[in-house]
Amino acid sequence: MLPGLYVHVPFCARKCPYCDFYSVSAVNLIPLWLEGLAREAALRAGDWPGPFETVYIGGGTPSLLSPFDLAALFEAISPLRLAPGYEMTIEANPENVSVERVRTWLDFGVNRISLGVQSFDPRWLNESLSRGHTVGDNMGAVDAVASTGASLSLDMIFGHPGQQPEEWASDLDKAAATWADHVSAYCLTPGPGTPMGRALAAGVASKLPGEKLASELFLVAGEALGMRGFTRYEVSNFARGGAVCRHNLKYWRREPYLGLGPSAHSFDGRGRWSNTSSVRRWAAALGRGEHSLEFSEELTERQRRMEQVMLGLRLAEGFPAGLTEHPDKLAELEEGGFLTLSDDMVRPTPKGLLAADALAKILA
Numbered sequence: 073m074l075p076g077l078y079v080h081v082p083f084c085a086r087k088c089p090y091c092d093f094y095s096v097s098a099v100n101l102i103p104l105w106l107e108g109l110a111r112e113a114a115l116r117a118g119d120w121p122g123p124f125e126t127v128y129i130g131g132g133t134p135s136l137l138s139p140f141d142l143a144a145l146f147e148a149i150s151p152l153r154l155a156p157g158y159e160m161t162i163e164a165n166p167e168n169v170s171v172e173r174v175r176t177w178l179d180f181g182v183n184r185i186s187l188g189v190q191s192f193d194p195r196w197l198n199e200s201l202s203r204g205h206t207v208g209d210n211m212g213a214v215d216a217v218a219s220t221g222a223s224l225s226l227d228m229i230f231g232h233p234g235q236q237p238e239e240w241a242s243d244l245d246k247a248a249a250t251w252a253d254h255v256s257a258y259c260l261t262p263g264p265g266t267p268m269g270r271a272l273a274a275g276v277a278s279k280l281p282g283e284k285l286a287s288e289l290f291l292v293a294g295e296a297l298g299m300r301g302f303t304r305y306e307v308s309n310f311a312r313g314g315a316v317c318r319h320n321l322k323y324w325r326r327e328p329y330l331g332l333g334p335s336a337h338s339f340d341g342r343g344r345w346s347n348t349s350s351v352r353r354w355a356a357a358l359g360r361g362e363h364s365l366e367f368s369e370e371l372t373e374r375q376r377r378m379e380q381v382m383l384g385l386r387l388a389e390g391f392p393a394g395l396t397e398h399p400d401k402l403a404e405l406e407e408g409g410f411l412t413l414s415d416d417m418v419r420p421t422p423k424g425l426l427a428a429d430a431l432a433k434i435l436a
């Protein structure tokens with residue numbers, strides 16, 4: 073089982089009001105971050121000889137990086153070997169994408185672009201999400217990627233105040249009519265400490281859809297994209313022509329992955345850890361030849377099994393029935409239409425994927 077490599081690019085031009093990923097707008101820190109990255113890759117290379125089967129350059133906004141900075145990024149991670157046939161994804165914001173930019177990424181070995189379009193409707197894109205790019209930027213970026221033939225994934229967000237299922241279906245239809253072979257569809261969930269999260273808690277922002285409408289929106293996504301040849305292979309992820317994200321599958325299948333950069337997470341099969349969410353503290357520790365961790369845990373055998381069940385409930389491929397400590401509940405859940413049981417595998421139905429967290433409480 074070959075590992076995956078995640079590189080966190082912690083820079084964004086501006087902070088979106090709902091986002092709680094770690095990123096800063098201080099691009100003057102890019103040289104310090106690149107220095108830290110080279111040190112971290114060199115330090116980890118001994119324990120993680122690879123070869124790495126997937127690379128995911130995420131953020132933050134990796135598409136903010138100039139070709140010069142990207143060259144330094146690839147130089148920094150060069151001690152980590154890649155496997156033949158690797159998948160390499162870069163996350164991009166539409167306003168940074170041009171044919172020339174995409175060609176540069178492909179020249180560096182990238183073969184998959186994950187584009188944060190979020191919506192093709194200005195009501196959701198600009199009014200609800202306050203994103204700085206336009207529907208026109210989305211279309212231009214999609215066309216730029218399509219002209220190069222690179223694999224394209226679109227990130228979409230649903231669950232806006234007042235959004236109806238038919239409006240969400242129409243938004244997805246526009247996404248599916250593009251060159252994209254992968255769509256990630258996430259429900260708008262503002263972090264509690266974000267401006268949108270605080271406004272919602274204070275009752276001064278328009279309410280998000282309630283549970284019933286949110287469930288309808290979730291199910292509509294499967295139907296709308298299903299009509300365009302996409303299959304839901306994970307709670308929030310759809311692919312057509314088998315173009316699943318091999319990197320993200322490693323997270324859900326509990327395969328090892330190494331995360332580099334501030335706030336990046338890692339998992340080695342026995343335990344997981346995350347780096348400090350501060351460019352300066354992370355880089356300073358690496359300057360002393362140390363890692364600066366925010367969190368780490370070793371998992372017991374039972375915790376590992378429970379994780380397999382919880383994560384398997386997020387995947388259409390499911391998990392081996394022998395992993396649950398509550399096999400007596402399976403028949404009842406199958407009868408309720410939440411899952412199917414065959415070949416000793418438990419596979420969630422669309423209704424089961426919607427209720428993955430509740431099912432995990434019963435089966436894990």
Ligand code: SF4
Nearest residue numbers: 084087088091131132
């Ligand atoms: S949503 Fe993306 S672009 Fe916006 S702040 Fe978060 S990481 Fe940056």
